[in-house]
Amino acid sequence: MNDINIVLVEPEIPENTGNIARTCAVTGAALHLVKPLGFGTESSRLKRAGLDYWDKLDIFYYENLDEFLAKHGNDELYFFSSKGRRTHASVRYGKGCFLVFGKETAGLPEWLLKRYPDSCLRIPMRNTLRCLNLSNSVAVGVYEVLRQSDFDGLETAGEPTTFLWED
Numbered sequence: 686m687n688d689i690n691i692v693l694v695e696p697e698i699p700e701n702t703g704n705i706a707r708t709c710a711v712t713g714a715a716l717h718l719v720k721p722l723g724f725g726t727e728s729s730r731l732k733r734a735g736l737d738y739w740d741k742l743d744i745f746y747y748e749n750l751d752e753f754l755a756k757h758g759n760d761e762l763y764f765f766s767s768k769g770r771r772t773h774a775s776v777r778y779g780k781g782c783f784l785v786f787g788k789e790t791a792g793l794p795e796w797l798l799k800r801y802p803d804s805c806l807r808i809p810m811r812n813t814l815r816c817l818n819l820s821n822s823v824a825v826g827v828y829e830v831l832r833q834s835d836f837d838g839l840e841t842a843g844e845p846t847t848f849l850w851e852d
Contacts, residue, residue, distance in 0.1 A: 697723030
């Protein structure tokens with residue numbers, strides 16, 4: 686099992702899912718896609734956003750949210766929502782945790798948030814605005830989990846692969 690699992694429930698925008706796949710690939714997170722998807726998995730927009738990273742990540746598909754919960758309902762699940770009671774940084778994430786995100790236009794279903802109220806997390810933002818972009822929200826969540834583990838397994842020291850300036 687991967688140390689981090691990203692779950693997208695009924696994602697609608699292929700570019701967001703492609704960007705998230707790229708984030709999963711570079712961080713070692715698994716990507717779980719819960720249908721129905723708002724695009725085909727052969728979409729050129731999806732493929733382009735994910736670049737050539739598709740073969741570098743673990744990806745799992747579920748026919749619906751019930752199937753996902755039947756398989757992972759007892760795992761360490763965190764539901765990202767503007768309705769969460771706690772912030773994403775107030776939690777101590779364990780290995781193998783699942784960060785669950787809803788579709789771009791509606792978020793996660795209300796019944797799901799009510800079922801797991803203590804596992805609903807929010808990313809702080811101005812209260813006059815609705816939400817961050819889905820791919821940005823996933824990146825914020827993933828990197829908080831990684832920060833808590835001191836970026837275990839990722840390159841954090843040594844020479845950068847490219848230099849942006851000369852000394």
